[in-house]
Amino acid sequence: MTVSVERIAAFCADIPGIAVQDEARVLAVKSKDYYWYSQILAEKLDDKLGQLLVLPTTEQEVITVAAAAAKHRIPITVRGGGTGNYGQCVPMEGGIILDMTKLNRVLDISEGRIICEAGARIEALETAAAQTGQMLTMFPSTKRLATIGGFMSGGSGGIGSLRNGMLRDGGNVTYVRVVTVEETPQVIELHGLDILKVQHAYGTNGIITAMDYALMPSVDWQHTIALFDGYDAALNCAADAQTSGIDAYLMTAVERRFARFYKRLEGYFPADRDAVFAMIAPCDVDAFAAKVASHGGTVTVSQSLHAMEAANLPATWECGWNHTTLQALKVERGEWTYLQVAYPRPFDPAVALRQQERYGEELYFHHEMARMDGEIQIFALPILRWTSKARTYEIIAEMERLDGCTIFDPHVITIEDGGMKEIDTAQIEFKKRADPHGLMNPGKTRGWTADMAQN
Structure with missing residues (x-):
């Protein structure tokens, strides 16, 4: 399914001054993630494309985009660094690709916490934290490209999970700021365990614009x-x-x-x-x-990491988790896929x-x-x-x-089939509030059915 040219044009008219791109080569790149790790997903997703890339730079611009998308009933697929493995940011029904990487500011750093915009690259957050003598409690092996909002929406654990648990455990994330997709968008702040309403939800139930993340004292591992x-x-x-x-x-x-x-x-x-x-x-x-x-x-x-880099040796975090799959595919692409x-x-x-x-x-x-x-x-x-x-x-x-x-099946695109094994009713109830028309990342959760959408 795709959105008509007329509706796309009407949407653009309602977001003046916000950067958009519709070049075929750009859309081809921005409609993909690392789903090609799976031959099963490649067959399913290779032909899926968004119709318009939108690049907001502030939360207010996100609100403008959300309002226009709701008004014209245009699907939104939110994208960070595009390093996910399950097609989380592949637009199944065309529409808008909302690229969040321009919302990348660090808003505050205190003892044990960093607050930032959702499009901030994880490696940039690591650099900012290091200046205060602190480090992230956990990061994915794709930290150079991955955004913190993308990790929140699609990740579950990574380097540091040995010491600090999984992403949803304890206090790794305690605050999330979400823009709803409706004609008059709301800004909802979630705290504590309420953040699980949007954690690992594949961007199906609200646009994350800012969040916090746990820090620990720096260690020269x-x-x-x-x-x-x-x-x-x-x-x-x-x-x-x-x-x-x-x-x-x-x-x-x-x-x-x-x-x-x-x-x-x-x-x-x-x-x-x-x-x-x-x-x-x-x-x-x-x-x-x-x-x-x-x-x-x-x-x-x-x-130390400095000595490893000086010797042109990879950091040991490049030798584990799903970076290991990537190393194999670089040498023998097409020969392998993986399991979790x-x-x-x-x-x-x-x-x-x-x-x-x-x-x-x-x-x-x-x-x-x-x-x-x-x-x-x-x-x-x-x-x-x-x-x-x-x-x-x-x-x-x-x-x-x-x-x-x-x-945890890496060959499927839905939240439930890939990891949770069951529908998270709290996330679906939050989707009814944050995405009442069912426009966000359609096809990625079985918990949402067409009859739930408001006309």
Whole structure:
């Protein structure tokens, strides 16, 4: 479905002075994210395009855009850096792509909090926080491009989740400012647990214009690589280090078959060794080295980020989470896709080793140490050798049935099917208030049905 030329023109007439672009090459780029990680999504989304890119620079301009879109009943797909993996910012019904990257100001920094506009790049926030002796509690591996509002709307965890929990846990975000999409837009402020009404909602229920984010005192994390003779040893060491209280910001076990994808680590991550990539607090460097040794491994790199960069080595956060998938696809694009796996608690490394043996060359594993709801939680984002949709879902079903794992399906576009597994009624009720005409990112939530929209 697309919006008529006449309605687009009428919309533009109602937003004078706000930058817009309609060049085909621009729309082709701005209608995409990293959904091409999934061949299943690529087939579904490759031909989807927005009709007009709108670039507001202030909240007032966002309000003007929202009012005009509601008046002319034009769909809005909100976009940040476009680094999501599930087509979150792909416009399914044409209409407007609302690019938020010009709303990028830091509004305030205090002890433990940063308040900023939603289009701010996460790396820019990191730089601003560093000037006050602080750092972000968590960030995605795509932080150079990703915006904080995009992370809020589409993310769940990342580097730092080992120490500070998942994005929706505790106080990582405590304040969000939302513009509604109606003829006379409102500005709604959400605090505390109410922010969950829009967190991980894919931009379906209100335009986030500003928010806060948690900070912690800066730590000169030591980027560490430890090598092992077997993946069982690497996995056991990573799990043991987490339970023993070693202060780490990142802990990722990566099996040796990934070595060929890490070109910059030649000589540091050889194809005959499995690895643990970590960020360790300086006070615990010796304790971690002893832990590695107790599992038969050896620490081969332990350096500050500055030293890693000077040696042209990647930060260890580039060696984990979904950045690992990206590294594989850079070398063998089209050969692989991936899965997202949560293991039962408490974690039993034997389950992961059985999976490794069961699937052989079909799945290459890496495991992420994290915390969820205050408890230790192990995830995996294995790359899957692409053969067919049918085989992909056979493996998903097997891992859930045989291993008790939960698979957050990365091959679907709806919130519920991808992660939540059920409709979040609080988010749908908020959508009725913030998007009464059902114009925001249509097709991305099964909880919203056409009969809910106001005429």
